[in-house]
Amino acid sequence: MSLLEVEDVVVRFGGVTAVDHAGFTAEAGRITGLIGPNGAGKTTCFNVITGLQKPNHGTVRFDGRAITRLPVHRRSRRGMGRTFQRLEAFGSLTVRDNVRVARDIHRGIAGLVRPVGTDVDGLLERVGIAAYADERADSIPTGVARLLELARCLAGQPKLLLLDEPSSGLDESETQAFGELLAELAAEGRGIVMVEHDMELVMSVCDDLHVLDFGKVIASGPPAVIRADPAVQKAYLGYADESDDTQVLEAIS
Numbered sequence: 001m002s003l004l005e006v007e008d009v010v011v012r013f014g015g016v017t018a019v020d021h022a023g024f025t026a027e028a029g030r031i032t033g034l035i036g037p038n039g040a041g042k043t044t045c046f047n048v049i050t051g052l053q054k055p056n057h058g059t060v061r062f063d064g065r066a067i068t069r070l071p072v073h074r075r076s077r078r079g080m081g082r083t084f085q086r087l088e089a090f091g092s093l094t095v096r097d098n099v100r101v102a103r104d105i106h107r108g109i110a111g112l113v114r115p116v117g118t119d120v121d122g123l124l125e126r127v128g129i130a131a132y133a134d135e136r137a138d139s140i141p142t143g144v145a146r147l148l149e150l151a152r153c154l155a156g157q158p159k160l161l162l163l164d165e166p167s168s169g170l171d172e173s174e175t176q177a178f179g180e181l182l183a184e185l186a187a188e189g190r191g192i193v194m195v196e197h198d199m200e201l202v203m204s205v206c207d208d209l210h211v212l213d214f215g216k217v218i219a220s221g222p223p224a225v226i227r228a229d230p231a232v233q234k235a236y237l238g239y240a241d242e243s244d245d246t247q248v249l250e251a252i253s
Ligand SMILES: Nc1ncnc2c1ncn2[C@@H]1O[C@H](COP(=O)(O)OP(=O)(O)OP(=O)(O)O)[C@@H](O)[C@H]1O
Pocket: 013, 016, 017, 018, 036, 037, 038, 039, 040, 041, 042, 043, 044, 045
């Protein structure tokens, strides 16, 4: 049994079929990449998994149970954590208080009455931003803010982490350090699924990849297999003139 199972999911927006009978899995202890050209349906899949988007058809199973009809907060309680491409921290709070609030909210009423659980300063150390603990979140560099997003997500002690464009705004050395941190977090048993355009990061850090094109999963497998898959190369080659995907051509060819 996989930690996450997405089965035959369809999402339509009027005449647009954003996700077209897509199915894929993600395992505990592994990093799974969801990749594909712009508009392929990656974010819509994330929204279906986390409960922000109701599918027209299909099932999502998490940790052995169907969650397709559960609201966002109940999926979160069951151990699903998500970061967003747009940074979501509270700007007027310090970095430490942002993580503290995330932890206490996750614990619900119990968290507000008796705020114990995740060691906030330990978490800041863990992701490498302890030096910024007392800074306001709206004054920190983007690279630190990305790590703060991750710390806020980890504060809920998720079994599955869903990361939407986590390396966006990071420079090369920050991206490399981030990849190493993700590998450590997965090695501790968490499942990680990420949507990411930085193909160098994807190819170096992911254990498994699923490639979406026009809402369909056109290939699944380890990075070496995906890189050599003619259908994947064709899907990206069709978008060769779009700057975002230029890197993909370099990475997969
Ligand atoms: N709320 C919406 N209403 C109408 N169409 C939508 C909506 N959300 C997404 N779409 C369309 O669904 C398709 C898939 O979009 P989605 O954002 O899931 O793709 P993506 O792979 O995440 O793209 P990107 O890499 O550019 O973020 C696109 O054609 C998009 O225009």
